[in-house]
Amino acid sequence: MNQNYLYVLIGGFATGILFRSYFNLGFSFSIFLIALSGVIFLLYYLNKHTYQGYSLVGVFIVSLFIFSAGVGVLRFDVADLNKGNAVLDEEVGQEIILDGVIVDEPDEREDNTRFVINIEEFDSKAIVITDIYPRFSYGDQIQLRGELRKPENFVDEDGDTFDYVSYLSKDEIFYQMFYPETEFISSGHGNIIKRGLFSFKRAFLEKVGRVIPDPQSSLLGGLVVGAKQSLGEELQEDFRKTGIIHIVVLSGYNVTIVAEAIMRFFAFLPHMFGLSVGALAIVFFAIMTGGSATIVRASMMALLVLLARATGRTQTITRALFIAGFLMLLHNPKILVFDSSFQLSFTATLALIYLAPKIEKHFHLVPTKWQLREFAVATVATQIFVLPMILYKMGTLSLVALPVNLLILVFVPITMLFGFITGMLGFVSTILSFPFAFITNALLTYQLKVVDIFASLPFASIEINYFPIGVAILIYIIYGIVLWKWRD
Secondary structure (H helix, E strand, O other), X not given: OOHHHHHHHHHHHHHHHHHHHHOOOOOHHHHHHHHHHHHHHHHHHHOOOOOOOOOHHHHHHHHHHHHHHXXXXXXXXXXXXXXXXXXXXXXXXXXXXXXXXXXXXXXXXOOOEEEEEEEOOOOEEEEEEEOOOOOOOOOXXXXXXXXOEOOOOEEOOOOOEEOHHHHHHOOOEEEEEEOOEEEEEEOOOOOHHHHHHHHHHHHHXXXXXXXXXXXXXXXXXXXXXXXXXHHOHHHHHHHHHOOOHHHOOOOHHHHHHHHHHHHHHOOOOOHHXXXXXXXXXXXXXXXXXXXXXXXXXXXXXHHHHHHHHHHOOHHHHHHHHHHHHHHHHHHOOOHHHHOHHHHHHHHHHHHHHHXXXXXXXXXXXXXXXXXXXHHHHHHHHHHHHHHHHHHHHOOEEEOOHHHHHHHHHOOHHHHHHHHHHHHHHHOOOXXXXXXXXXXXXXXXXXXXXXXXXXXXXXXXXXXXXXXXXXXXXHHHHHHHHHHHHOOO
C-alpha cells in the first residue's frame, strides 16, 4: 500500500473515533459515512468524463478518508455497546453485597485507596473508593457491602464537563462504590506473574523507604517503578507547574531517557549490543512496573524512538509508530480521548522521532557536555508537541519547563540506576545499600530542590481557564502540515 494512502486510512480512522468521542449521532451515522464514501467514488468513476478537472487519485483519497472515518465511528459504537450488566443495573442505588477480586494494583492516595474489582458472578468491574486501612493487594478476594452506583459525569474546577463515564468505560468499568464495608476473604487470585511483580514492587519500595526518607523515596518510587501516587498532591502539582510531571508519568519519554543512557554507557561495544541492551532495559522496566496496558503502550513507543535514533530510518519508524497507534485504537478506541498516557506517549514519541532531529542544528550554542544539548532538543520538541494537549486538559502553561528539564533530566538516568541498585541491595542487606542510598538521596534532594525553587516563582506557570478542543485539533493539524512539508 502507498504510504500516503496508509496515512489517510489511519488519519480518517482516528478522526472518526475523535468525532464519535464527542458526538453520538446514532449507529446509522457510521453506515451513512461508509455508504457515502462508496457513492462519491462510484459517481465520479462512472462520470469521470464530466469531471475532467478532478483527479481520480484525489477522489479516491477523499473517499478513503470518509470510509475510514465511518469505520472509526463504527468501531467506537461497537465498543460503546457494553454498558454493564442488566442484573446489576437493577441494583443501582440499593445497598448490595458483592464478592470480587482486585484486578489491578490498589492506588493508595493521601486520604483514601482506590482499586478495581472484578465481580465474577456478573462478569463486570467496579471501582471502589475506601479508607486507607485495611490495606488490600492485587489478587485479594474481598466482600463489599454498600450502595452500588453508576458513574456520572461531573463539572471540574474550571467549569468544564468531564466525561467520567467514558473515561472509566475505556477500562470496562461501569459501576462504583464509595466507602463500603469491606471484608477480606482470601488472597492469591489473579495472574500469578502480575501478583509476583506487584509483590516485588511493594517489597522494593519498602526496602528503599528504609534507607531513603520521604519525599525523596516517593520520587524514586515514581521514577523507577511508576508509583507516582505516593508523591502526594502538593508535590505532583509542583511537578506540573514546572513541566516535569512526565518523568513520573508512565509515558514513552521517561523510558526512552533511560534506554538511551544505557546505550551510551555501552557505546564502546558493538552498536547492535548497545541497542539490544537498551531495548531489554525497556522491556525490563515494563515488566517491573506491572505490565499494564498503559505501560505496554508507553514501552512500545519508547522502543520505536530507540530504533529511530539508532537506525536513522525516520520515515520507516514513523510509519511503524502510526501503525502501532492504529492497532491500539482498533483494540480500544476510547484511549484516543480518554487516556492521557496514550496521548502523551504518542505525541512525545512523534516529537522525539520527527521534530527533534530537525531543530537540533539550531541548538549549537548549547554545550554537548553531559548530553545538555540532547536534553534541550528533546525537551523543546516534546514541549511543543504536548502543549496543546496540556492546555486543553489541564489549562496549565509552564514558563519554566525548559530550564527545569535541563537541570533535572541529565541526572534522571543515574538516579534511576543508583536507586535501583539501592533497592536491590536492600533485599540482601540494609547496610550494603547505604552507600548507594546516600548518593541516590543526594541526587533526589537536588531534583526536589530545583522543582521547589522554580515552582515557588510567581511566573512559574499560567492558568488558562478555557482552551477549546477545536483549537487544540487545529494546532495539531498545523503541526502535521509542517512535518509533512519538512519531511526528508
